[in-house]
Amino acid sequence: PDACTIIRPDNFRETVWTLPVGDLLYVGRATEKKLAKYGIHTIGQLAELPQDVLSQWFGKVGAVLHAFANGRDCSLVAPKDFSEPVKSVGNSHTCVRDLKTDLDVKIVLYALSESVGARLMEQGFLANTIEFTFCTSDMTKWGTRQRKIAVPTCLSKQIADTAYALFRESYGDWRQPLRKIGVRGCDIVSIDTPRQLTLFEDVEKMDKSLALERSVNCLRERFGNKIIQRGVMLLAPELSGVDAKRDHTIHPVGVFTGGVSVNWGGYTTKITA
Numbered sequence: 001p002d003a004c005t006i007i008r009p010d011n012f013r014e015t016v017w018t019l020p021v022g023d024l025l026y027v028g029r030a031t032e033k034k035l036a037k038y039g040i041h042t043i044g045q046l047a048e049l050p051q052d053v054l055s056q057w058f059g060k061v062g063a064v065l066h067a068f069a070n071g072r073d074c075s076l077v078a079p080k081d082f083s084e085p086v087k088s089v090g091n092s093h094t095c096v097r098d099l100k101t102d103l104d105v106k107i108v109l110y111a112l113s114e115s116v117g118a119r120l121m122e123q124g125f126l127a128n129t130i131e132f133t134f135c136t137s138d139m140t141k142w143g144t145r146q147r148k149i150a151v152p153t154c155l156s157k158q159i160a161d162t163a164y165a166l167f168r169e170s171y172g173d174w175r176q177p178l179r180k181i182g183v184r185g186c187d188i189v190s191i192d193t194p195r196q197l198t199l200f201e202d203v204e205k206m207d208k209s210l211a212l213e214r215s216v217n218c219l220r221e222r223f224g225n226k227i228i229q230r231g232v233m234l235l236a237p238e239l240s241g242v243d244a245k246r247d248h249t250i251h252p253v254g255v256f257t258g259g260v261s262v263n264w265g266g267y268t269t270k271i272t273a
Helices: 012-016 029-037 043-047 051-058 060-069 102-123 156-171 203-223 231-235
Strands: 089-099 125-136 142-153 178-190 257-264 267-272
Touching (some): 102 203, 142 156, 142 178, 156 178
16 A cells, blocks of 8 residues: 555565566566567566576576576675676667678677767776677577777777677677677776877877767767767667667676575585676
């Protein structure tokens, strides 16, 4: 009656397990669709699956899903004003359709890199390393590639170009269509951190690029993501329509900081990232 639902250890099965599996954190549309193929439609059905089966289907995330569905989280309660130090800034996206060409990947990479660059700039960071992740259309194969860049950056074009180069090197033969890709800026430092300039750096050009990108980000923040776009984005509106920055989800700190314990063949470990 007072709009509060109390979930206790003795009633969470009756309260939560009857809900659709798509209501569980980390179960997106693609994961929900794959679970449905196996006859898994509720959180309770997911919780009753053996953990090793879910790990076989989804890798590390499978163990996390199993813990979530069973209400397991052994992380310490953090103080009200506690915040984790930022170690990386990234976005990934499960696309509305399969990515089948280099152009498809480039369009989504630009959309994601613009979000990553804007968030780095907002928080006053530069990334020394760019990471590209991918997952195939059937969600069974995935991979991660990283590259350290010569000059730390928060510029979306540099981030996208590096991620695209990693894609070409790691998945250029197109063994299978992709459905999910991600971009991350790692090994981040403060934008004010002193550093030795490289011999061929054009500092004036870099300052102009930063000022231009800052202006673009301000326009998008005020008028929406589509107020200004790269020409390539117009070639596939269904792919470029994603607004990764606004849709970005901050997951609970406890999820990947020792809060989820899982069992692997008799050995107990904790999921970290």
